[in-house]
Amino acid sequence: MRGGDAREAAEEMFAPPPFYFTFLTFYYIILPMKIADGWKDYKIIATGDGMKLERWGDVVLLRPDPQVIWRSSRDLYACGDINAVYIRSSKGGGKWEYRRPVPEEWTVSYGDLSFIVKPMGFKHTGLFPEQAANWDMMRSLIEGRAAVSGKGPVKVLNLFAYTGGASVACAKSGALVTHVDAAKGMVERAGRNARLSGIESGIRYIVDDCFKFVKKEIRRGNRYDAVIMDPPSYGRGPGGEMWRMEDDIFDFVTTCMQVLCDDPLFMLINSYTTGLHPTVIKNILTLAAAGRAADCTAYELGLPTEEGICLPCGCSGIAVF
Numbered sequence: 500m501r502g503g504d505a506r507e508a509a510e511e512m513f514a515p516p517p518f519y520f521t522f523l524t525f526y527y528i529i530l531p532m533k534i535a536d537g538w539k540d541y542k543i544i545a546t547g548d549g550m551k552l553e554r555w556g557d558v559v560l561l562r563p564d565p566q567v568i569w570r571s572s573r574d575l576y577a578c579g580d581i582n583a584v585y586i587r588s589s590k591g592g593g594k595w596e597y598r599r600p601v602p603e604e605w606t607v608s609y610g611d612l613s614f615i616v617k618p619m620g621f622k623h624t625g626l627f628p629e630q631a632a633n634w635d636m637m638r639s640l641i642e643g644r645a646a647v648s649g650k651g652p653v654k655v656l657n658l659f660a661y662t663g664g665a666s667v668a669c670a671k672s673g674a675l676v677t678h679v680d681a682a683k684g685m686v687e688r689a690g691r692n693a694r695l696s697g698i699e700s701g702i703r704y705i706v707d708d709c710f711k712f713v714k715k716e717i718r719r720g721n722r723y724d725a726v727i728m729d730p731p732s733y734g735r736g737p738g739g740e741m742w743r744m745e746d747d748i749f750d751f752v753t754t755c756m757q758v759l760c761d762d763p764l765f766m767l768i769n770s771y772t773t774g775l776h777p778t779v780i781k782n783i784l785t786l787a788a789a790g791r792a793a794d795c796t797a798y799e800l801g802l803p804t805e806e807g808i809c810l811p812c813g814c815s816g817i818a819v820f
C-alpha cells in the first residue's frame with residue numbers, strides 16, 4: 500500500500516461509526532477507544548469492587564481487574580452461575596476456587612477463529628478478548644494489501660506472541676506469520692489454537708528472547724511486512740534475558756523498524772501496562788519510524804459490559820506505512 504492509500508485506509512479505520520447514539524457510540528466518539536464488541540462466546544456480565552464477572556462460552560468466571568475501582572451494584576460473589584473465582588493471596592499471587600465443575604480447558608470462537616480457554620496462574624485464561632479489535636484491524640490491512648499488491652503473502656512477525664491470538668488472526672487472512680515467545684508452553688498452545696482455527700501451515704513457531712531474535716533476523720537479512728508486539732511490564736527470555744518495559748521499549752521498537760521491508764504495511768504495539776498512555780505509544784512509534792510511516796495512531800482498547808459501561812483494557816498504537 501502506498502502512502503496515500505495507507506492514509507485513506509487509516510482515516511477510514513479510525514472514523515466514527517454511523518451516527519446512532521448508543522452509549523458505546525458515545526464512548527467511541529468522545530474517547531479514542533476501540534471496543535471489541537463482536538464477541539458472541541464472551542461477555543462481561545458485571546464489574547465492581549476490583550472484580551469482573553465474565554462468561555466464557557458456558558463457563559462463568561469471577562476474577563480481579565485492577566481497573567475496576569468502582570463499587571458493584573450487586574454482590575458479584577452471589578451470582579449463582581459462577582463456576583470459578585480467582586482469590587488473591589495476601590502473600591502475592593492467588594488461586595482459582597471452583598464452585599461448579601469446570602472442564603480443564605474449553606473452546607470459544609470469534610468469527611472464524613477458535614481458541615482454547617483454560618484457567619491458569621496469575622488469573623489468566625490464555626486469551627485477551629479485547630485484542631479482537633486489533634485482530635479485525637490487522638486482518639483488514641493484510642487482506643487489503645493482498646488484494647492490491649500482487650506480491651506474495653504478507654509476512655508478519657509477532658513478538659511476545661503468547662498463545663497466538665494475533666498470529667492466528669493474521670494467518671487466517673493469508674499472512675505468513677513468525678510467532679516468537681519465551682515460554683515453550685505458550686508457543687505450543689498457539690499451535691493448538693491455530694489448528695483449532697483450521698490453520699495447518701503458515702505459522703513458524705519460535706521459542707526465543709524477542710530482542711535477540713529480532714537482531715538475528717536483521718543480521719540474517721530476513722525482513723517482514725508487519726511487526727506486532729505485546730510486551731509485558733516485566734519479563735524474561737528463555738535464557739533469563741531481562742525485559743523491562745520503560746527501559747527497553749523505545750530501543751526495541753527502533754530496532755524492529757530495521758526488520759521491516761522497504762515497503763512495509765504496519766507496526767502494532769499493544770500494552771496492558773497501566774500508565775503507558777496512548778500518547779506515549781504514539782510518540783514512540785512516530786519517533787522510531789522517523790518519517791517513514793504514513794500515519795501513527797494510538798488508542799485505548801475496551802470491552803463492553805452488560806451494565807452499559809466499557810472496561811478499559813490497556814492501549815495500542817499502530818504505524819501504517
Ligand SMILES: C[S@@+](CC[C@H](N)C(=O)[O-])C[C@H]1O[C@@H](n2cnc3c(N)ncnc32)[C@H](O)[C@@H]1O
Pocket residue numbers: 625626627630659660661662663664665679680681682685707708709710728729730731733734735736737740741742771
Ligand atoms: C502479555 S503476554 C502477550 C499477550 C498476547 N500477545 C495476546 O494478545 O494474546 C506477554 C508474553 O511475553 C512473553 N515474554 C516475556 N518476556 C519475553 C522475552 N524477553 N522474550 C520473548 N517473550 C517474552 C511471555 O512469555 C508472554 O507470553
